[in-house]
């Protein structure tokens with residue numbers, strides 16, 4: 256198949272992925288004398304930090320996604336192809352996709368990350384993940400399907416399992432989704448399900464480490480745990496999920512928590528593309544890059560964002576998988592492309608940490624700023640809302656989100672609880688139906704010290 260891209264005498268830069276990194280790079284190359292070709296399997300950019308609000312009925316999916324073609328309307332050197340990249344052929348400077356082959360002069364891999372189940376097959380088969388908009392919508396449907404089923408069962412143990420929710424992973428995603436579920440239990444479910452005894456519904460946050468929000472300050476960790484407990488969430492630290500069978504999440508050989516609703520937010524791997532040499536891909540499936548984001552062993556192949564494994568003295572385990580890192584690497588690479596075309600030396604990446612934050616619920620958030628400054632409560636919550644609103648793509652999305660949040664704040668209601676597409680468990684895979692374990696068989700073992708996508712200041 257021909258991808259029908261215009262022939263050009265300018266260098267062609269192909270970017271795989273239009274997440275935070277790919278989008279910023281393509282934008283920053285707008286005035287450069289290059290042809291920019293972006294490939295993504297979706298025709299929209301997805302604002303992942305707010306996925307949990309879609310999953311819990313607080314926001315519409317459309318308000319956290321934005322059509323890629325609309326973002327780039329008017330950018331003359333920009334071309335988009337909606338396609339799945341199957342592999343790269345670096346020998347022929349070609350990307351192989353499901354719609355045909357695309358030649359490049361420079362290739363930038365910005366494919367983000369995939370959920371890592373650490374080889375726990377029973378969990379991978381049956382847990383829900385939240386990496387994509389379809390995942391979030393499926394999760395929303397599934398929770399409400401189970402509440403409907405809870406009304407029908409005569410068996411108290413089965414009812415308990417249908418109502419209970421267990422979230423594994425005490426990073427920002429786990430903390431944020433638990434908080435949102437607790438608000439749903441308090442404000443929404445009693446109105447919709449007066450026949451159910453919601454005191455039976457327990458929400459558990461299971462974390463294998465010693466604290467929640469691992470990479471944040473001690474103050475934030477303690478405050479977030481306190482918020483979670485105030486909201487009635489059972490925080491189980493130093494507890495490792497081991498297997499999930501017949502509505503039971505086992506954390507030892509014999510001990511378990513009963514649940515039909517298991518949400519896995521415990522780890523991610525890089526989403527490295529196929530076709531790179533083994534030495535270029537680290538164990539966690541991130542792509543090894545040097546300090547200018549060039550893939551080791553190549554002159555014209557780069558990786559940025561979550562998928563890039565840039566190990567430095569300052570960051571011996573690689574930079575955290577965060578939106579600001581992705582955005583800043585993209586900005587730096589765009590500037591370096593300009594230097595390259597002018598025959599100048601490239602400058603190494605330096606991360607400017609603007610802080611991190613996580614929200615637990617209404618008027619409850621924690622914020623760490625550089626210089627060991629911490630605050631929380633109402634001002635933390637306002638800061639979180641403001642930063643996330645500012646960084647959402649598109650004016651319409653900002654307005655719709657702001658209005659949605661204002662309505663929820665004053666009415667304590669989450670309006671979006673439709674079961675549009677009833678969902679079966681066992682299909683909670685990423686957009687492609689793949690988890691990282693399936694993506695590549697040699698999955699590292701479950702190790703809480705491996706950095707997972709962590710908190711949380713978006714923008715940068």
Ligand SMILES: Cc1cc2nc3c(=O)[nH]c(=O)nc-3n(C[C@H](O)[C@H](O)[C@H](O)COP(=O)(O)OP(=O)(O)OC[C@H]3O[C@@H](n4cnc5c(N)ncnc54)[C@H](O)[C@@H]3O)c2cc1C
Nearest residue numbers: 272274275276296303304340366367560561576577578711
């Ligand atoms: C639930 C959740 C909450 C988060 N919260 C925060 C937060 O509060 N703060 C924060 O800073 N970070 C947060 N993160 C992390 C943040 O979203 C990532 O660090 C960021 O998205 C990385 O950007 P990226 O461009 O590298 O990858 P992504 O944004 O993941 O983009 C990758 C793109 O590549 C495309 N793609 C992948 N493979 C292929 C292929 N083979 N073919 C075609 N297209 C492909 C995907 O469709 C996607 O559009 C969160 C992540 C999740 C999942």
